[in-house]
Amino acid sequence: xxxxxxxxxxxxxxxNRPAAxxxxxxxxxxxxxxxxxxxxxxxxxxxxxxxxEVSAVLRWLRATGRAVEPxxxxxVRGMAEQRAFLLDQVRTRYCLFVDDDVILDPDLLxxxxxxxxxxxxxxxGSALHGLSxxxxxxxxxxxxxxxxxxxxxxxxxxxxxxxxxxxLHSAANLFHVQARLGAHRASTRRYKVAWxxxxxxxxxxxxxxxxxxxxxRQLPSRHCGEDVLAQQRxxxxxxxxxxxxxxxxxxxxxxxxxxxxxxxPYVLPLAPPEDAGMPG
Numbered sequence: 001x002x003x004x005x006x007x008x009x010x011x012x013x014x015x016n017r018p019a020a021x022x023x024x025x026x027x028x029x030x031x032x033x034x035x036x037x038x039x040x041x042x043x044x045x046x047x048x049x050x051x052x053e054v055s056a057v058l059r060w061l062r063a064t065g066r067a068v069e070p071x072x073x074x075x076v077r078g079m080a081e082q083r084a085f086l087l088d089q090v091r092t093r094y095c096l097f098v099d100d101d102v103i104l105d106p107d108l109l110x111x112x113x114x115x116x117x118x119x120x121x122x123x124x125g126s127a128l129h130g131l132s133x134x135x136x137x138x139x140x141x142x143x144x145x146x147x148x149x150x151x152x153x154x155x156x157x158x159x160x161x162x163x164x165x166x167x168l169h170s171a172a173n174l175f176h177v178q179a180r181l182g183a184h185r186a187s188t189r190r191y192k193v194a195w196x197x198x199x200x201x202x203x204x205x206x207x208x209x210x211x212x213x214x215x216x217r218q219l220p221s222r223h224c225g226e227d228v229l230a231q232q233r234x235x236x237x238x239x240x241x242x243x244x245x246x247x248x249x250x251x252x253x254x255x256x257x258x259x260x261x262x263x264x265p266y267v268l269p270l271a272p273p274e275d276a277g278m279p280g
Contacts, residue, residue, distance in 0.1 A: 011086040014100035018051035080216030080226035105247030112201040122206040122238030125196025128250035133171035141167035183245035199248040225264035
């Protein structure tokens with residue numbers, strides 16, 4: 001298979017959001033990257049893929065050449081375990097984690113792949129815009145630090161100066177910065193992050209070498225921040241970044257993870273597991 005036709009596994013965890021899931025899947029099916037295998041891990045109370053809006057999109061995806069593999073995943077053991085399961089299903093060099101409430105520009109996966117191939121880093125994300133906040137400027141949260149050279153490993157811990165980068169991804173802050181700087185998708189730039197929520201392309205071997213989400217066994221089932229910790233472990237070893245402009249939009253639905261007392265990056269160490277090896 002040529003590089004241009006390289007298969008990418010897309011991983012979608014979902015719970016009790018069939019309408020939003022259908023929209024997310026539709027935007028995945030509209031990607032201009034032709035080779036996708038979409039893996040859905042469903043922890044809904046009722047089978048999401050049996051709901052009318054989702055099953056219709058699944059029929060369309062399969063009829064137009066996108067492979068789809070849905071899994072029912074009960075009982076619920078938390079998001080880290082859900083993501084660990086999805087990572088176990090990956091067969092491809094790169095894997096895209098997408099939340100079930102995200103709208104994607106049609107060229108987004110192509111842009112993410114171009115950057116991760118060029119940088120050879122651990123992940124490249126596309127931060128989510130909350131467009132209900134358009135026009136509500138927050139200048140104190142709009143700082144952005146572009147990578148001028150290659151993306152390199154960084155250690156980001158809670159409370160550090162780099163941790164404050166996460167404010168850029170709140171509300172519509174990033175969208176406002178893009179508008180102010182005249183960003184255009186034809187000229188993608190890379191910038192420094194604390195983490196990226198909702199839409200992240202990983203080098204699969206690097207994510208696994210940094211321990212993936214195997215730390216789920218160290219967390220209670222009710223937790224949050226598992227995506228943050230996994231990214232920060234990858235970033236400490238291999239580097240990570242986000243693309244500017246972004247091409248992902250948040251549906252801004254109520255969270256399906258309401259209990260957030262246990263936040264993974266605050267309760268587990270940043271150091272990767274001792275037995276994790278370097279990717280080949």
